[in-house]
Amino acid sequence: MSTDKDRVNTVTITDNQTGNSIELDIIEPTQGDRIIDIQSLHNKLGLFTYDPGFTVTASCWSKITYLDGEKGELQYRGYPIEQLVEESSFIETAFLLLCGHLPSQSELDEFSVEITKDSLLQEEIKRFFSGFHSNAHPMAIMVGVVGALSAFYHKYLDIHDPINRKDAAKLLIAKMPTIAAWSYRYANGLPFVYPRHDYTYVENFLHMMFDLPTDKYIVDPLIAQALEVIMISHADHEQNASTSTVRLASSSEANPFASVAAGIASLWGPAHGGANEAVIRMLQDMMSSEKSIESYIERAKDKSDSFRLMGFGHRIYKNYDPRAKIIRKLCHRIGSESESALSVENKKLLDMALKLEGMALADEYFIKRKLYPNVDFYSGIIMLSIGIPLNMFTVIFAMARTVGWVSQWNEMMGDDSSKISRPRQCYLGATKRDYIPMDER
Ligand code: SDX
Numbered sequence: 001m002s003t004d005k006d007r008v009n010t011v012t013i014t015d016n017q018t019g020n021s022i023e024l025d026i027i028e029p030t031q032g033d034r035i036i037d038i039q040s041l042h043n044k045l046g047l048f049t050y051d052p053g054f055t056v057t058a059s060c061w062s063k064i065t066y067l068d069g070e071k072g073e074l075q076y077r078g079y080p081i082e083q084l085v086e087e088s089s090f091i092e093t094a095f096l097l098l099c100g101h102l103p104s105q106s107e108l109d110e111f112s113v114e115i116t117k118d119s120l121l122q123e124e125i126k127r128f129f130s131g132f133h134s135n136a137h138p139m140a141i142m143v144g145v146v147g148a149l150s151a152f153y154h155k156y157l158d159i160h161d162p163i164n165r166k167d168a169a170k171l172l173i174a175k176m177p178t179i180a181a182w183s184y185r186y187a188n189g190l191p192f193v194y195p196r197h198d199y200t201y202v203e204n205f206l207h208m209m210f211d212l213p214t215d216k217y218i219v220d221p222l223i224a225q226a227l228e229v230i231m232i233s234h235a236d237h238e239q240n241a242s243t244s245t246v247r248l249a250s251s252s253e254a255n256p257f258a259s260v261a262a263g264i265a266s267l268w269g270p271a272h273g274g275a276n277e278a279v280i281r282m283l284q285d286m287m288s289s290e291k292s293i294e295s296y297i298e299r300a301k302d303k304s305d306s307f308r309l310m311g312f313g314h315r316i317y318k319n320y321d322p323r324a325k326i327i328r329k330l331c332h333r334i335g336s337e338s339e340s341a342l343s344v345e346n347k348k349l350l351d352m353a354l355k356l357e358g359m360a361l362a363d364e365y366f367i368k369r370k371l372y373p374n375v376d377f378y379s380g381i382i383m384l385s386i387g388i389p390l391n392m393f394t395v396i397f398a399m400a401r402t403v404g405w406v407s408q409w410n411e412m413m414g415d416d417s418s419k420i421s422r423p424r425q426c427y428l429g430a431t432k433r434d435y436i437p438m439d440e441r
Contacts, residue, residue, distance in 0.1 A: 011036050015045050031066045031075075048424050054239075055315070059421070060247060064097055064407055065238040072319035072372075076236060077101070085326050090231040090400070091115060091201045094173055097236050097407040098166070111170075112201070118174035119195040119204060121182070122152045129186040138183035138395045139268045145179050146172075147261030157255050159413050168256045169406035176399045177201065181208035184392050202227045205399070210387060222337060223386050227396075229330055230382055233323040233375060234397050236404025238316075242267035246405045247412050251421040256409055263405045264398045270310065273401070275376035276393040279311035280384065283352050293356055301365045309360060311377030318370035327378040334385050342385050350381050 009028070014021040022044040027035040035058050041047055051057045066075045074081040077096050084093055095103045095111045103111060128148055132141050149172075150157060156168035182192050185208075193208045203219045206227065211217040237243070245266040250259035267273035286296055300309040314321055331350050335342040342350060357373055360366045383393050412418050 013045065015047065020045055050426050059239055059244060060412065062238065062408065062411060063100065064411060065236045067238055067316050069316035069318050072317055072322050074322045081233065081322055082326065085229045085232050088232060090228050093232045093235055094403040097403050098169055098410065114170055115174045115201060116197050118171050119178050121175060121178050125152060126192065129182055132186065134189060136187060137391055138187050141183040141186065142179055142395055142398060143261050143264045146264060147258055149257040150255045159253060159255065162414060165410050165413055169410050172256060172260055172402055172406050176402045177205035178208060180395045180399045181205055183395060184209055202231060226330055226334055226382055227386060229326065230379060230396065231400040233326055234400035236407060241272050242401065243405055243408050246409055248421045250409050250413065251418065256406065259409060260402060260405050267398055267401060268394055273394045273397040275310050276380045276397060277390050279376055280349065280380040280390055282310045283349050287348060287352055293359055297360060297363060311373055312360060313371040314374045317372060317374065320372045321374040323375040324373040324377050327375065327382060331378050331381050334382060346381055346384050353378060353381060
């Protein structure tokens with residue numbers, strides 16, 4: 001048995017049924033709660049752990065993003081999100097997340113040129129879009145087109161080569177704005193617009209979204225800056241559902257395009273990235289119905305009702321989501337500074353959101369459960385004010401989160417000890433029994 005001085009870094013587990021005890025190591029992370037290494041638990045005690053939804057389970061190690069749920073803090077490679085949205089650009093943040101350090105000017109210039117150079121899509125991919133029904137949801141188009149990229153970009157499939165992995169990561173970062181914008185253009189019967197090499201990453205996306213052969217789109221710097229903030233705020237968020245999906249899918253050595261397509265599919269759910277669209281639909285419903293806000297709050301508290309207050313609550317944040325604070329401040333700034341000020345409709349949405357937030361945060365149910373606005377609560381109002389339609393909100397989220405997905409994928413595939421993810425289960429089905437011939441049933 002270890003001496004006291006060693007105990008500080010182990011935990012003892014005793015199976016009270018057998019009396020057997022084991023000591024398990026405790027891993028000391030650079031930030032965050034200490035973690036029990038349970039890898040030897042089954043070998044030593046014959047026991048599994050049970051944690052549906054991975055509420056207290058670390059699925060991996062990572063050096064990319066850290067969140068403190070109690071304090072409401074978010075850091076990318078140690079840099080606070082509040083500083084990055086003020087000082088950085090999305091493409092610089094992408095470099096930081098993927099490469100692990102803030103780039104020198106020459107590194108940033110080179111990275112930007114590489115990403116812009118790869119923003120074009122193979123012309124044959126255009127036919128892919130036309131395979132969709134004209135009223136297809138842009139997320140459905142995005143899942144399909146991204147998943148098919150491996151059919152067009154064969155030379156990026158050697159996932160064990162670090163250079164090739166970086167190239168595949170940069171290719172996905174480069175192509176997402178074009179795929180996102182073209183998903184919108186196709187769903188709205190508009191001609192595709194090609195990226196330009198003299199625009200920034202965000203300006204290019206706005207250009208491809210809104211430029212018309214009949215009416216040149218001039219990028220409004222404030223709108224571009226607002227989208228930069230939205231994109232930086234959504235770039236990564238440690239092991240959320242969609243990132244965990246990308247990690248799990250690629251743990252079988254599936255190619256990065258297929259793995260990111262799986263992440264896009266997971267993000268689409270209203271409990272995750274689909275919440276931004278659901279928040280606006282909820283606010284619009286509140287505005288158009290005679291029912292009071294109080295009645296919606298009561299429904300959200302009623303367990304027999306599946307309705308939840310969209311944009312509220314979070315698995316990790318038990319304090320205000322720092323991104324929600326940033327985006328709420330941006331709503332006010334757009335409302336006061338931009339000549340394309342919040343439309344009357346959007347101003348009403350913002351007022352409704354602020355009122356709903358105030359009432360919920362004063363309600364015992366939300367206070368007791370530490371339910372605060374999350375990143376999705378205000379982001380939709382900004383996107384509407386930029387002219388982004390409702391069904392494109394999660395597409396924007398996916399475009400930004402691609403940086404996090406490929407950075408986490410690259411980190412995992414670079415770890416020689418990583419293995420295929422294969423969770424166990426708690427089996428509650430029938431015990432072993434013999435087959436019953438049809439005439440005896
Ligand atoms: C994102 O993981 C990430 O990092 C995600 C994300 C990212 O950047 O990748 O941050 C992006 O997905 C943000 C979340 C967007 N989703 C929504 O806004 C949908 C509404 N929120 C809920 O569905 C919920 O809060 C979740 C899904 C976000 C979190 O779910 P949890 O951690 O499983 O919450 P829970 O079910 O354990 O909630 C604890 C309690 C429960 O009540 P009790 O059983 O204790 O009585 O709080 C209640 C829940 O019923 N609750 C809510 C609520 N959220 C939780 N009640 C009403 N309205 C809500 N929104």
